[in-house]
Amino acid sequence: MPLFDDLAVSAVVFAIALAGMFVNRKNLVVLLMCIELMLLAVNTSFVAWSAWWGGLSGQVAVFFVLTVAAAEAAIGLALLVVVFRNKRSVDVDTIDTLKG
Amino acid sequence: MTAAHLLVEGVFGFFATVLVVSALGVVVARNPVHAALFLILSFFNAAVLWVLLGAEFLGIVLVLVYVGAVMVLLLFVVMMLDIDLAVIRRGFVRHAPLAATVALLLAFEIGYVFWARHLGLVSLAPPLRPGALPNTRALGLRLYRDDLYPFEIAGFLLLVGVVAAIVLTLVHREGVRRQDPATQVRVDPARRIRLVDPFPKGTTGKNGEES
Numbered sequence: 001m002p003l004f005d006d007l008a009v010s011a012v013v014f015a016i017a018l019a020g021m022f023v024n025r026k027n028l029v030v031l032l033m034c035i036e037l038m039l040l041a042v043n044t045s046f047v048a049w050s051a052w053w054g055g056l057s058g059q060v061a062v063f064f065v066l067t068v069a070a071a072e073a074a075i076g077l078a079l080l081v082v083v084f085r086n087k088r089s090v091d092v093d094t095i096d097t098l099k100g
Numbered sequence: 101m102t103a104a105h106l107l108v109e110g111v112f113g114f115f116a117t118v119l120v121v122s123a124l125g126v127v128v129a130r131n132p133v134h135a136a137l138f139l140i141l142s143f144f145n146a147a148v149l150w151v152l153l154g155a156e157f158l159g160i161v162l163v164l165v166y167v168g169a170v171m172v173l174l175l176f177v178v179m180m181l182d183i184d185l186a187v188i189r190r191g192f193v194r195h196a197p198l199a200a201t202v203a204l205l206l207a208f209e210i211g212y213v214f215w216a217r218h219l220g221l222v223s224l225a226p227p228l229r230p231g232a233l234p235n236t237r238a239l240g241l242r243l244y245r246d247d248l249y250p251f252e253i254a255g256f257l258l259l260v261g262v263v264a265a266i267v268l269t270l271v272h273r274e275g276v277r278r279q280d281p282a283t284q285v286r287v288d289p290a291r292r293i294r295l296v297d298p299f300p301k302g303t304t305g306k307n308g309e310e311s
Contacts, residue, residue: 004214006153009116011210013123013142015203020127022199023192029132029178033139036170037123040146043158051153056242059155059235063243066161067254071261073170077177078268084181 006048014041028083028090032076039069112152119145130185132178140171157236 017037024030043062050058080090087094122145125138143166151159233241243251 005112005116006149007214008211009119009149011207011214012120014210015207016120016123016127018206019199019203022202023127023195025195027132027183029181029183030126030129030135032174033126033132033135036139037126037142040143044146044149047150047153047155047158051155056238059158059239060242060247062155062158063161063239064250064254066158066166067258070165070170071257073174074261074265075268077173078265081177081181081269090181090183 003048003052007045010041010045010048013044014038017041026091026093028080028092031092032073032080035076036069036073039065108152112149115145115148115152118142119149132183133175136171136175136178139174140167143167143171154235156234157239 014037017034020034020037021031024034043065046058046062046065050056050062083095084090119142122138122142126135126142129135129138143162147159147162150156150162
């Protein structure tokens with residue numbers, strides 16, 4: 001398939017994830033999932049370029065992005081659990097203790 | 101166009117469509133558990149696309165590590181939390197037009213950059229298949245030989261993530277009797293045990309022998 005097809009899929013998924021961050025602005029869980037989706041879209045773009053160019057640098061970048069995304073997911077979920085334990089809700093608007 | 105080529109195109113079209121639809125499902129799903137399941141579906145489809153592109157190792161890693169560990173962790177957490185669906189859905193419709201506008205604009209911009217003919221993307225040569233090395237072997241050589249230090253830093257980053265997650269979610273309960281290794285090591289034997297003579301001088305034991 002042409003490179004453009006893969007890049008188009010990646011762009012569409014990224015745009016959907018961004019729209020998801022807008023419409024699910026209050027829901028911390030879905031916000032985390034949208035971040036995962038964005039990383040997936042960017043990774044797909046990396047893999048497409050890597051396959052097209054014939055080098056492995058793109059795939060190595062994807063490897064490190066996956067590692068960082070796994071750490072991010074672990075810490076993000078831990079933060080989510082702490083927020084829920086303290087606020088009894090995952091609504092982003094309840095996290096306003098620093099508002100003064 | 102050969103039959104194999106057509107097959108690849110068909111497989112790509114199918115999985116790309118399911119990927120986009122399940123990504124939409126993540127965004128619009130009412131229940132966070134459904135959103136997580138849609139996210140798993142989109143990861144599977146993306147893995148197939150990666151394998152089609154020749155990145156077999158990363159496709160397998162995406163399914164094994166991402167779906168198998170990260171998404172299961174996310175599902176566990178989402179199922180443990182008792183989320184009030186009515187509250188977190190507020191504002192969904194109100195923000196929808198803005199979200200659609202931004203998403204369409206972004207997709208158009210990215211697509212325009214990729215589509216732009218002066219970049220020569222359309223006329224690029226078809227993908228080169230890198231050498232005779234299998235993908236996993238080539239990636240392994242690259243990671244363990246050329247990129248060894250970044251690889252170890254990535255491992256250290258995961259360790260930091262583990263420690264951070266544990267410290268964040270650790271709960272100190274009052275009134276729990278737990279072991280304190282430092283106190284255990286510092287114990288003075290003389291204060292813990294006292295040896296007494298069961299037969300003091302002048303008394304006799306049960307069998308009559310003198311102590």
